[in-house]
Amino acid sequence: MSVLPTIGLEVHVQLATETKLFCGCPTTFAAPPNTAVCPVCAGFPGVLPVLNRRAVELAIRTALGLGCEILPRTKFDRKNYFYPDLPKDYQISQYDLPFSRNGRLEVDIPHGPGGGTKVVRITRAHVEEDAGKSLHDRRPAETCVDLNRCGVPLMEIVSEPDLESPDEAHAYLAELKRLLLALGVSDCTMEEGSLRCDANVSVRPAGTTALGTKVEVKNLNTFKGVKRALEHEIARQSAALARGERIAQETRLWDEGRGVTAPMRSKEEAHDYRYFPEPDLPALEVPRAWVEEARRALPESPRARRGRFVSAHGLPASDAAVLTEEPAVADFFEALAREIGEAKAAANWVMGEMLARAKDAPGGFRALRVTPAAVGDLHRRVRGGAISANQAKEVLAEMAATGRAAAEVIAARGLAQVSDEATLAGAVASVLAENPGSVADYRAGKGAKAIGFLMGRIMKATGGRANPNRAREILEAELRGRAGA
Amino acid sequence: MRVTADLVAHVAALARLRLGPEEAEAYRRHLEALLEYVRVVETVDVTGVEPSPYPFEIALPLREDVPVPPLPREEILRNAPARTDEFFLVPKVIEGKGS
Numbered sequence: 001m002s003v004l005p006t007i008g009l010e011v012h013v014q015l016a017t018e019t020k021l022f023c024g025c026p027t028t029f030a031a032p033p034n035t036a037v038c039p040v041c042a043g044f045p046g047v048l049p050v051l052n053r054r055a056v057e058l059a060i061r062t063a064l065g066l067g068c069e070i071l072p073r074t075k076f077d078r079k080n081y082f083y084p085d086l087p088k089d090y091q092i093s094q095y096d097l098p099f100s101r102n103g104r105l106e107v108d109i110p111h112g113p114g115g116g117t118k119v120v121r122i123t124r125a126h127v128e129e130d131a132g133k134s135l136h137d138r139r140p141a142e143t144c145v146d147l148n149r150c151g152v153p154l155m156e157i158v159s160e161p162d163l164e165s166p167d168e169a170h171a172y173l174a175e176l177k178r179l180l181l182a183l184g185v186s187d188c189t190m191e192e193g194s195l196r197c198d199a200n201v202s203v204r205p206a207g208t209t210a211l212g213t214k215v216e217v218k219n220l221n222t223f224k225g226v227k228r229a230l231e232h233e234i235a236r237q238s239a240a241l242a243r244g245e246r247i248a249q250e251t252r253l254w255d256e257g258r259g260v261t262a263p264m265r266s267k268e269e270a271h272d273y274r275y276f277p278e279p280d281l282p283a284l285e286v287p288r289a290w291v292e293e294a295r296r297a298l299p300e301s302p303r304a305r306r307g308r309f310v311s312a313h314g315l316p317a318s319d320a321a322v323l324t325e326e327p328a329v330a331d332f333f334e335a336l337a338r339e340i341g342e343a344k345a346a347a348n349w350v351m352g353e354m355l356a357r358a359k360d361a362p363g364g365f366r367a368l369r370v371t372p373a374a375v376g377d378l379h380r381r382v383r384g385g386a387i388s389a390n391q392a393k394e395v396l397a398e399m400a401a402t403g404r405a406a407a408e409v410i411a412a413r414g415l416a417q418v419s420d421e422a423t424l425a426g427a428v429a430s431v432l433a434e435n436p437g438s439v440a441d442y443r444a445g446k447g448a449k450a451i452g453f454l455m456g457r458i459m460k461a462t463g464g465r466a467n468p469n470r471a472r473e474i475l476e477a478e479l480r481g482r483a484g485a
Numbered sequence: 486m487r488v489t490a491d492l493v494a495h496v497a498a499l500a501r502l503r504l505g506p507e508e509a510e511a512y513r514r515h516l517e518a519l520l521e522y523v524r525v526v527e528t529v530d531v532t533g534v535e536p537s538p539y540p541f542e543i544a545l546p547l548r549e550d551v552p553v554p555p556l557p558r559e560e561i562l563r564n565a566p567a568r569t570d571e572f573f574l575v576p577k578v579i580e581g582k583g584s
């Protein structure tokens with residue numbers, strides 16, 4: 001049976017604050033267990049939450065970036081459930097007056113029948129606190145609880161069920177991540193738990209319109225995991241429909257190791273969250289002035305930037321896509337393009353050596369210790385023939401690691417390319433004198449072989465510093481002269 | 486509104502409360518009286534009145550995003566019935582969480 005999937009995603013993204021949502025504990029990743037905890041986030045009796053101003057600012061920016069309407073008055077609610085890493089036995093979240101709603105995200109769907117641009121509607125984006133972490137594998141008989149993440153500010157972004165395949169879901173997530181990075185509201189590192197995803201999935205037979213029964217799939221912790229989990233879940237539901245079975249409305253957990261989803265064993269009532277208004281927090285009147293200020297400061301969206309890199313800089317779409325994955329990369333490219341006046345050359349510098357270095361660097365692209373001006377300087381040295389393109393890669397690697405200038409690295413490594421006519425002519429003459437056999441080969445018509453061999457010798461004799469184009473010209477002229485003699 | 490024994494059992498289960506038969510019946514009557522009171526309140530005409538989730542019209546105070554030192558770990562863990570040097574300990578849980 002041919003089926004059509006319908007997918008909606010709930011994404012939890014950590015807002016990039018220094019402190020938690022309702023207390024001053026730091027949000028440092030990977031702090032030793034239970035060392036970023038205070039009476040507020042540990043849920044001690046008698047404490048009161050105080051909302052983080054920065055979290056509100058970041059939430060406004062996120063909502064505007066998603067084209068959402070920001071409610072003038074928003075409130076917090078308690079979502080009640082019992083779990084050992086939720087010490088208050090409730091999560092402060094938002095229920096009927098969320099921070100924002102009715103947004104949209106334009107997503108470029110690369111392939112397939114749905115290829116093209118798709119508008120994914122955003123139902124709502126609200127603010128809530130994270131829970132702690134349970135570690136089940138440390139001890140045989142107990143679960144270890146770490147409360148460091150309790151109270152870390154999250155934005156939950158809920159999409160309408162507008163996605164129709166795992167590929168579309170993946171494209172949506174990737175675009176959302178690029179947007180959040182461009183807005184500077186989150187680090188979006190899935191490994192550190194700052195971007196997490198749950199999915200609502202249903203399937204219906206092709207040709208029908210009524211949506212099938214919705215199944216919630218949780219625990220999607222990597223982009224690849226999201227795609228695999230959705231593929232698995234759609235196949236599972238399709239097979240059940242084909243057998244004439246009914247799909248149970250339930251919550252299933254994705255098991256990344258086994259590659260399957262399995263139903264959660266909780267009873268139905270575990271999902272009766274009994275939301276009620278948080279009595280410790282009055283409603284938040286969102287200052288209009290903040291919203292207008294944030295609207296003016298909104299950066300260009302990654303999608304618009306991608307389009308501009310193609311239209312204004314004349315880059316291939318694939319280059320534009322790579323360069324706009326991360327705002328730091330896109331900013332660097334634009335500055336370098338201005339610096340050297342050649343967009344494609346700037347793109348090649350950034351996409352080649354710099355992104356390769358960024359992959360290995362612990363802090364990623366932003367940790368590279370070079371400025372656009374420094375790379376521009378290096379670029380001019382290559383163009384001027386001072387060093388070869390190959391040598392420039394080495395030089396750039398060292399510049400990026402140490403922050404030293406191109407001239408300094410070139411001098412220290414003795415790399416400056418030899419383009420001086422007399423020096424090169426001398427090297428050519430001595431190599432020819434040492435290799436009469438090759439000269440004979442050249443005369444016998446094996447020119448390519450002879451030149452290849454002799455060039456190798458010349459490069460060796462000059463410690464790799466000979467300007468290869470100039471050296472080759474001199475060598476060929478010399479050989480022609482001798483052959484003619 | 487009628488509050489049934491089943492509803493009381495359901496609410497008690499959600500709140501992780503274990504009620505004996507007499508307690509359950511006492512709470513059933515309490516809840517029924519409570520809902521009866523709400524029913525009376527509901528008869529008030531509130532046309533044009535904004536819902537108010539909070540009893541006082543005060544602005545929500547905000548704090549600056551500046552870290553303050555957390556409690557020392559020893560203090561945080563001190564009252565825990567079961568613990569290690571680093572963690573709270575609870576009986577093994579295998580399921581995922583609610584949110």
Ligand SMILES: [Zn+2]
Pocket residue numbers: 020023024025036037038039040041042151
């Ligand atoms: Zn705290």
